[in-house]
Amino acid sequence: MNTILEQTFSVPFRYPVCFTEDLFDPKNTILADVLRGERVPKVLFVIDSGVADTHPHLIKQIKAYSESFQVVFTLAAEPIIVLGGEACKNDEVFYQQIVEATHLFGIDRHSYIAVIGGGAVLDMVGFAAAISHRGIRLIRIPTTVLSQNDSAVGVKNSINAFGKKNYLGTFTPPNAVLNDFNFLKTLNxxxxxxxxxxxxxxxxxxxxxxxxxxxxxxxxxxxxxxxxxxxxxxxxxxxxxxxxxxxxxxxxxxxxxxxxxxxxxxxxxxxxxxxxxxxxxxxxxxxxxxxxxxxxxxxxxxxxxxxxxxxxxxxxxxxxxxxxxxxxxxxxxxxxxxxxxxxxxxxxxxxxxxxxxxxxxxxxxxxxxxxxxxxxxxxxxxxx
Incomplete structure (x- = not known):
């Protein structure tokens, strides 16, 4: 005799895709509004090395922003800088660095990872967030035209493996996508x-x-x-x-x-x-x-x-x-x-x-x- 039980349920997904300028100006509350809730969550920032080099004051701006909204969120640690471009998806050491950081800094499922960078870095960090604790909340802050008009608004995260593009990955929607047009001004x-x-x-x-x-x-x-x-x-x-x-x-x-x-x-x-x-x-x-x-x-x-x-x-x-x-x-x-x-x-x-x-x-x-x-x-x- 066979016994078959069928499970059916649906889970709605909802996340904002915002377009703005001067995201880390304390007068701009978009990021704080996304993070605002009953708890004061920890946020781990991960930044594309190319973005960090082009915007040398970015980390200082992030810290000043967090000070202005310390009743809303706290920084989990010093922002992590990771190699930008497709190279960050080709070597497992990069996503493992993010996974290890979630362990070292106590990033749990009520915390956030906020990733700032181009599409490859967003892919890699999103993958690391998705497999840590079965899913850590992710905020994407895309800095290139391609990531703002396409890849960042979707639900895919990935790294490359076995010589194949995006071989390992997840379908995991972000909690928010925050597009700052000012990042585009410094693109080559x-x-x-x-x-x-x-x-x-x-x-x-x-x-x-x-x-x-x-x-x-x-x-x-x-x-x-x-x-x-x-x-x-x-x-x-x-x-x-x-x-x-x-x-x-x-x-x-x-x-x-x-x-x-x-x-x-x-x-x-x-x-x-x-x-x-x-x-x-x-x-x-x-x-x-x-x-x-x-x-x-x-x-x-x-x-x-x-x-x-x-x-x-x-x-x-x-x-x-x-x-x-x-x-x-x-x-x-x-x-x-x-x-x-x-x-x-x-x-x-x-x-x-x-x-x-x-x-x-x-x-x-x-x-x-x-x-x-x-x-x-x-x-x-x-x-x-």
């Missing part, structure tokens, strides 16, 4: 540009009007105009949030339309030994899959030219030598393994609308790579 041109590729991605698969807005404001964005940068970040973040809340936030299925352009991007990052940054690889991945969509008869020549032109206006490369050969093709299998189930790739049905396919023609992929090389070397688009 490369990092300023890189994150815009994620906005192109979500616009191409979901919203033609947003793509048209990016076209109209491409030169202003490339020239570091802050007003359109703020607007694009908020619009992109909102579209990513709407997608996450609307269907499959923990990715139980094989469908991941928000990974348009990413199967090649993830492989390209690794093949280049991360010389090509994530946002730059995504731009090339978008160009590749858009070109494939054209060669496969899904979008028109005019549509492809518009996409390539926007990517070029923003200053992205369209081609990298690592795209040649069989290594890129192997990325399809790795992408399928990462998702589980059948291969599911998002292509373009038209501008503003994605379509899912379950197989890709290797010869068309190679032809797409050759076209991208032509676009890059000849600085010209397809003509009739």
């Amino acid at each position: 041109d490369r990092d300023w540009r890189a994150g815009i590729s994620e906005a192109i991605k979500v616009a191409l698969i979901k919203d033609l009007s947003f793509f048209e807005w990016l076209e109209a404001n491409g030169e202003a964005l490339a020239n570091r105009d802050m007003a359109p940068m703020k607007e694009h970040i908020i619009r992109s973040a909102k579209m990513h949030m709407d997608h996450i809340s609307g269907k499959d936030p923990f990715e139980f299925g094989s469908s991941r339309p928000l990974d348009f352009g990413h199967w090649a991007a993830h492989k390209l990052e690794k093949l280049s030994d991360f010389r090509i940054r994530h946002g730059e690889a995504v731009a090339i991945g978008i160009a590749l899959d858009s070109t494939y969509s054209f060669l496969n008869g899904k979008i028109s020549q005019e549509d492809l030219n518009r996409i390539i032109n926007l990517i070029k206006i923003l200053g992205f490369e369209l081609y990298a030598s690592e795209l040649q050969g069989d290594n890129l093709i192997k990325g399809l299998k790795e992408f399928q393994e990462h998702l589980g189930g059948q291969l599911t790739i998002t292509l373009l049905e038209k501008l503003g609308k994605g379509i899912e396919v379950h197989e890709m023609d290797e010869e068309l992929i190679r032809q797409s790579v050759d076209l991208l090389q032509s676009f890059q070397e000849k600085s010209s688009l397809i003509t009739s």
